[in-house]
Amino acid sequence: MLKKLYATDQTRLFFILKGGIVGLVSGIVVSIFRLAIEKMTAYIQELYLFFQEEPLWLIVWAILSVLTAIFVGYLIKAQPHISGSGIPQIEGLLQEEIHYRWFQVFWRKFVGGILSIGSGLFLGREGPSIQLGASIGQGASSFYHSPKYEQKILISSGASAGLAAAFNAPIAAVLFVVEEIHHTFSPLMWLTSLVSAIIANFVSLYVFGLRPVLYLGHMHSLPLKYYSLLLILGVFLGILGRLYQKNLLDLPRWFNKLPMPSPFYGVVPFLLVIPIGFYFPQLLGGGNQIILKLEESGYSLYLLLLLFLLRYIFSMISYGSNLPGGIFLPILSLGAILGALFGVFAMEYLGLEGYYLKNFIIIAMAGYFTAIGKAPLTAIILVTEMVGSINHLMPLGFVSLIAYIVVDLLGGHPIYESLLDRLVSYKKVANNSEQIIIEFPVTAESILDGMSVRDFIWPKETLLVTIKRDQQDILPHGDTILQMNDRLLILTDTNHANAVRKELRKKTLIK
Template structure:
């Protein structure tokens, strides 16, 4: 017993060490990435202010934008997996549905992300940061020729470190890996991700300062008498979140009608952003400055509605172009605008005190993010860490829950999972005859909990080879009883892996 405990401790110390290395490298890399984007966006805004006095300079800017779009297009053509946010690619890599070499993706994503987000497109830095961190973890595991399970742990910890450095939200970064990427709890993944996130966040704080990314100052507690308004807000955000999901997934249909190759779709947003930057330079970027200004400046309902429509439409155009950029921050900014819209309406027509507007802005960010990502815990903690206040945890949880129920009843699925399904269906990445082992968790709502192995009708083309329970591997027999928190290791081939996962999810949920 003591020997087993000693071995377990040594294993955890080993992963703490490697998680620390991943956190240091990812923290430095993502902080440079974030700093470069912020400085570049500032310079671009100054250019548009200058161009308002000398509009002829816009011709030069348009030509430069075309060159940048073509260059990014060639980067995407060389490494297709750098397109978009990068989160679906990381999930696919962990599920062994996608395979790519880490260094070309890291290099091209770093350069392409700066060139795509820096000019002021409505894209976020967090998705690319997650993929950059995951590539660091993948690279470290390749350097040490790590076994497959260790590769996945280091990739997960790198992704967590990337998100932590991008938003200074280390706890939300760990929750994102557990809730959104793996959908199950693994002590080693949690521990390694926590170490890498804390270290990466420390590096980012050293560079960017201790103030939270979306610090809005002191907030009053929202009285319970306004929870009826929060119920309406949750329903409102759930419906609009489902609309966002549908529109985002339909973007390829619209862009495929363009008479240009898909790697060069970036020409469209990089040219369309020029008139936006010329007339509204303060609206450029992922949206963090917009969130900070919503409460400071009084906006009419009409102006907020126009702002939402502009941000919504152009964020769709920006992301649908396949440029390397994320949707985290654009989603949060859209949620904040919806919160301000709802808050101003409540102030003008329902008697809400004006100083509660800030509360609705913050609460709506979490609700809208939950409705689109279907990751309520991540949304609640992410917004809490980004605004630097815990006063709103109860209303955040309430609205997130309502939004989740609404979008679930409307048939919504986690957006990154849907994007991964679409990505895998478009491409056959791996050799269809290659055998792989997929991991499937036994959760509390699964019919497998308490069931003997022989009583479950397993999908075709599968073989249950092992059960991982409490950090031990169990060789399964027909009379082996499955338990909650077990991880099933199932042998199949790459051609059936996606369908096997889908069948298992469908067949094991309690009806």
């Protein structure tokens, strides 16, 4: 018994060390990536101020912008998996539905992300940062010649480190990996991801300082009498979140009408951002500066509505063009604008005190993110860490829950899961499939808890080969009773893996 316990502790120690190395490298890389984007965005904003005085230079700038878009397009053409945020690709990689060489993705995502996001397009740095971290984890697993399960843990820890360094939000980064990428809890994966996130965050704090990314200063606690407004806000955000999901998933249908190859769709936003930058240079980028200035700017309802429409439409154009860039920060900025819009309306017509406007900005960020990503725990902790205040957990949780329920009733699915389904559906199905092992958890709400193996109708093309229970591996037979927290290792093939996972989720959920 002691020998087995020692072996288990030694295994965890090795994963802690490997996760620490992945976190350190990811923290350094993502901090450089983040710093380059911030410096480039600031420089381009100053450049547009110069163009306001010398508008003829816009012709030269337009030509440079087209050439930049074409260059990024060639990067995408050489490696299509650098397009978009990269999070669906990571999920596909972990589910063995997508395969790519880590370094080919890594350097192209780094260069393409800086050029696309730093040019002022309405894209976020977090998705590319997550994919950069995951690529480093994948590279580390190749260096260690890791078995498949260890490779997945290191990829997950790298993804966690990438998000932590991008937003200085290590706890939310771990929750994101658990809630959004894996949809299940694994102690070893969680521990390794936490180590990576903490170390990557430490590196980022050393570079950017201790101030939270979206620090809004002191805020008053929202009284209970305003929770009826939060109920309305949650419904409002849920409806608009579902609309965002539909519009985002419809983008390929619109972009496919353009008379150009898909890797070069980026020419469109690179040209359209020029008039935005010329007239409103302060609006360029992912949106964090807008969030910081919303409360003090004194926008009217009319201006807030125009600001929301501008950022909504152009963020869709930016992301739909397949350029390397994420939607985390654009979603948070849109949520903040909606919160300000709702708060100003409540101030003008419902008697809300002005100093509570910050509260609605913060709360709406979490609610809108929840409605689109359907990851409420990640949304709540992410916003909490980014603003540096834990005094709003109750209203954040309340609005996020309402928004989640509304979008669920409207038929919404997690946006990254939907993007992965679309990505996989575009792939050509190979004639020869490979056998793989997928892992499926027995959760508290599963009908498998307490059921014998023979009493469950297993999907076709599957074979239950092992049950992992605590630190034991159990070879199943017909009379084996399944228990909550069991992890089932199921043999299938690459062509059926995704369908098997979906069928198991559907059949095992308590109705």
